[in-house]
Amino acid sequence: MQRIHGVSALTRAAVRRLEDERLERDAVAEALSRFAWVFRQPGRYVNASEVWEPGLEVEDARDTLEEAMRHLPRGARHDLGRLVRRIDAEFERRTLPNPGRMSEWTAGRWWWWRIRER
Template identity: 70%
Template structure:
């Protein structure tokens, strides 16, 4: 897992993160399985980028992106299962890393 600061987000990081979720949510079935992804391209990494963007955007843009993120979070939570045994210090406050995508 990579920690990303706002100054390290590439210019299209938000668009790429949104595309990752759009791709994942188009996959059939109730549960997200992931395509054998490599580090840095998991949807959870995209969610990290969205969180960084939310912390640094101006109020109006933050509100707009926040509404999209709320919908993403609801769908991601619906299509994953809790994994309470996996949480660790670097996932603190980032519930999306505490989910199991495979059944």
């Protein structure tokens, strides 16, 4: 069991319940870990060739966090949201806009509309 750092024990408990009901075990901690790993990579921009695991993009991790945020109780959503807002700001800073990636599939998920360095 991975621990989520930077949130309260109540939020961790709410996340655990959510994972048991809707997500996989440690899904939120894993998503947060993926972003921590990506942001530790060298360079100004997020490198598209660096992948956590083949077939899993960092954007997939953001999808997991979005799913969690949508279903957590208000207090836990706010607490986890502080971490997600920091991730969003750093991801936006380290990627470039790509309006051409907008599609019905990515509607409302701006993180899929970003370009990473190749």
